[in-house]
Amino acid sequence: MQEDLALLAIDYATKLGAEYVDARLEAHYNELVTAANGKVERAVINQKRGIGIRTLVKGAWGFQSITNLTKAGIKEATNIAFKVAKASSRHVAKPVKLAPAKACRDSYATEVKVDLENIAFEDKLKQFLKWEKRLHTSKNVVRGLIEYTGIKIAKLFVNSEGANIKFVNTLTWATLKADAKKGALTQSYEQTVGHAGGYEIFDKQDTGKVAVETGRKAASLLKAKAAKMEKDATVVLEPNYVALLVHEIVGHPSEADRVLGREAAWAGTTWWGGKIGEKIGSKYCTVYDDPTVPKTFGFYRYDDEGVKAKRKVLIEKGVLKGHMQSRETAAEFGVKPNAGMRAITFEYIPLIRMSNTFFADGDWRYEEMLEETKQGYLVISMKHPSIDDQRYNWTISAQEGYEIKNGELASHLRDVQLTSTAPKFFKSIDAASKKGEIHPLPGCGKGDPMQALYVGNGGPYLRGVATILGAK
């Protein structure tokens, strides 16, 4: 990495008069493969390197990114970042203040056993085609799809306070999807295999077996019953479904910028602004955001402001405890910054993002949760969400479900969709299983321009109450 160029941006912006400046110098290597029905539809390799320079001038932010990594390029970009910050400062009601943070110096990397670039692209493509073939478990599986992504990022963060952090991150994942059809009925199933690490994940999680299971599940849904509308049903939510639920109704509203109304023009605000310390859920409602969990999509030791990462307690035994913070929002809330800032590439200004947000484990065995449910539904695996702007009312579809009758699984269900409000659901949680899971969510969107980021989400099995929406 050309550290001197990043330091040049810091020096130059400081000389221009910036109160604070940071720079992220990054090199990206990305692979993307889409294979469907025996053919490779897309095979892409992207490479990019560049720098993003963020300045704080008279209490206003300015930012400029470039790929022209020359001294002249850096100076020009720094000038622009300074100039736009200065122009913005004329319309700032409350100048930005940053909460103090230790200027850390460190160098670390995600643990990788098999480097993405050590396997020939050609060999990878052959393997994906093999796995895609395994999705076709019966003649009813009419479409198979595998989408692979490999990302390697080498980044250097420096700031005007002396921070200097190097991080090499690798993420590898594949989403497998099967569409099954019989007559007019089409059903789909998809699963994602992935982690922060190298290509070894595909052996570790036996991707060939996952492919077969995905194909079988899609075909089995053709025989399943369509879910029917039922108000306030008892639902047992499986960890993969919990992953999307916690993402949408705890993760996003816990972003402090959102609490402050700064996302109002985009995804919205939150319903729990000003409610820290209030009881909003049952004793089983504990949620953390934790970037320190190795191998997960949300893993990092320092965020994109150079703040050292630690576990954040968002909700504890039903009490709203805190939010994800940047240095700026931490100053406004009067709390310590907790390393919530990330950007997908050097081209973007960082935003407050989830890392790994998950419900805490409970003290129930999954089997017990079922046995003690007389009448209800087991809801399995995330599909599509639609959440209101305050993250209050939610609707999330699932890939499959089962009726629970007298403590046992009964009919298999398709077209399952749940709806409720966040506080009603939080208060209804009366059981959480012992062993939670963190699942990779590769496409969390936020910001303008939009930044699609990888995060981890999950939890244990949860039992609560929600309304089942019948298929429309």
Next chain:
Amino acid sequence: MAKALDFEGLGEQIMKIAERQKAEETEAYLVSNKVLTVRLVNNSVFEAKGVHDIGVGIRVLREGGLGFSSTADFTSKSLKKAVKAALDASKTRKLPFKYSFPSPAKPPKVRGVYDTKLAKLPSDKAVDLAYQMVEESLAYNRKIADNAGVFNLVVYHTLVMNTHGLKAKDDGTFFEASLTATAKRGARSSEGAEATAGRSLKELKPKEIGRKAAEMAVSGLKAQPLKEGTYPIILDPEPSAGINGYISFLCSPMIAKLYYPLFLDKLRKKVGSEELTVVDDPLMPKGIGSAPIDEEGIPSQKIAIMEKGVLKNFVYDTFYGALEKKPPTASGARVAFAVGVSSFPGKNYNGEPIPIPRNPYIVPGDWKREEIIGDTKNGLLVKRFHYTRLTNPTRGDFTSVLRMGLYSVKKGEVAGALKKSRLIDNLLGILKNVDAVSDTLTVAGAWGGYAHTPIIRTKAHVAPV
């Protein structure tokens, strides 16, 4: 930024490198995409940020295989590496059909897609224009407590070159501007929003955006709860553009095949009402998605997507055209699908072309907006969709949060604002129930997706939140 790059020279260099590496055909798509974003929050300018993304997407054909790679590094070493990566990718991506990059053809002239004044707008002026939205909203009414919004200014230059001698340029400018205002009275609060986009500085009316957002916010302070039911709903430009967005998305053969198969088996079948005709017209002067060429360099053309409710055509780039034995419809667009890869407004070199309509719109009907309202006895007027999703892409289950700008219509008049609600229905049902289309196109949208659109009336189930 620094000295402008010689795109033609770089294109030639890539062709030569690829020829040396034994590529049979090569295509280079060179992009310079400059974006300035001014974000407004809490009645202030929150940040001003810029990106100047310059790079190249390279496609190669060798021994019946097609490969792609991209790079933002124009050193000779990096270009060689990028060409090699594309050739590596081509090795197992063997095409079971004949495929070749497009031949050169004279592109048409499309008016109003590049505006020097917008391209040269100084950043401090851009910040001031963005802030005018806030000032106007605050000035509209004392009840306006907060404003948040964005102004994106995009200037792009592209050049596509290929082995067949195709060499086609596309230069463009556009802006996107939106504001969400919050009104407060006592414990009550209500939001209003307005958003538009355009190709020239002349089309930017920040004060109008601020006023309309504030008007909607204030009108919502008296909102009453909605009674759950199935209503005739009048979709104003933003939600109508949302429906148009889904229609155009679903008529991409790639998207239909891989992700959202709702229209997959419905070609030449009825998917909407008689009132619904949809075209893709990238030749439209000042069109928000207009350009003389698509992103493979093929001259733009107008395509019928839906005629009187019948799905007439999917749209094709050269790859999907060859795959499905259809002529390309100049619908190749480069979209970065990958997570972790930048995808700014404007042009993108990180993705391969995919088939997608470029300037699609619902063709205006013969109703005036007032006539549609006047003709509605007991219905709803919807001004904004929020978090709209096909929750079941095979069946068409469709939902959207009616976060703001929801009004009841009684006996032909807008009767008053309603509280936040949720639309839950089926997209095919919504399309089949369209019974009125207004006679005027407006540019509307939100958060990165804008289109020309009329107002439509349909029927849908709506429940309070």
